[in-house]
Amino acid sequence: MRAFTFIMFLCLLCSLSGYAAREKGEIMLFPKSERAVAKSEKKYLEFYRNLNKGVLMYEVKFEEKKQWIERPASEMGKLGERSRKAGNGKIEVLKKVRVKTRGKKVVLVGFKKPLATGEIIKVTVKKIGVYERTERGDGDTWAVYQYEE
Secondary structure, rough: HHHHHHHHHHHHHHHOOOOOOOOOOOEEOOOOOHHHHOOOOOEEEEEEOOOOOOEEEEEEEEEEEEEEEEEEEOOOOOOOOEEEEEOEEEEEEEEEEEEEEEEEEEEEEOOOOOOOOOOEEEEEEEEEEEEEEOOOOOOOOEEEEEEOO
């Protein structure tokens, strides 16, 4: 029983140290004059994972598309709704659908709230530099944004 408890403790300890501790990278800040004139912008960001220096996220863009969606003919339609027969007691209705597309990876600095994987947030940010990974020599760089309330 002691051995099992000890192994479980080690598993917990390893999971708490996490991937963030192994990630090696450095933030290269822009000069102060450049950071002072940078404008704030609102962005949708999707959580990916925590890093030592911040949070790694995806930029997310939403676009609305019109799409034919099938529904039973027994359901009442809305006034002004475009539809066509699909057969077998079904109707296709033209609806606006919001489609999410992932963009590039970015690092968000100064954001303290805990997030779940895949959670999307809308934040006001200012670009302050570039994050360079030193773990591998593949030259990966990500934009660094400062969170503003």
